[in-house]
Amino acid sequence: MRRLRYVFMSLAALFMAVPAFAQSAGSTGGSSNSFVPLAAGIGMGIASxxxxxxxxxxxxxxxxxxxxxxxxxxxxxxxxxxxxxxxxSLALFTMVIIFAKVR
Known part of the structure; x- marks a missing residue:
């Protein structure tokens, strides 16, 4: 039960950090799509x-x-x-979404 509480606390902290990644590309100085291939690879690995x-x-x-x-x-x-x-089909849907999102 204690471990589950730590998991939910970590998820809450991650969800609170989401607005920081919602900035436009001009204000950060870099490309907003720089992490998309990395996230796609991690997502496909998790799904598989x-x-x-x-x-x-x-x-x-x-x-x-x-x-x-x-x-x-x-x-x-x-x-x-x-x-x-x-x-x-769940893994295949993930792969289709990755092919649609990553260019």
Whole structure:
């Protein structure tokens, strides 16, 4: 519980710092798009990592479900493949957004 409190306090501090990054390019002296490729790479890495974790947990649940009830294998397999498609679509949507934003 204590660790969760620190996570939320850190997120609150980050959200309060957002207006500092909302300045125009003329007032900072640099390009406002200089961090976009870096942020895109970090975002794709996070999306891919969590999609991998989600797919692993889905496979874990499907194998446990089939081992406990082999008669439900067709339904579990269908839901497993559908879930994997939805999980993978999140990473693909992230990649599409990155290609649209980074030039």
């Amino acid at each position: 990592g969590f999609c991998g974790i989600g797919q692993g947990l889905a496979a874990l649940g499907a194998t446990q479900g089939v081992s406990r009830n082999p008669g439900a294998r067709p339904l579990i397999q269908f839901m497993f493949i559908l879930g994997l498609a939805f999980i993978e």
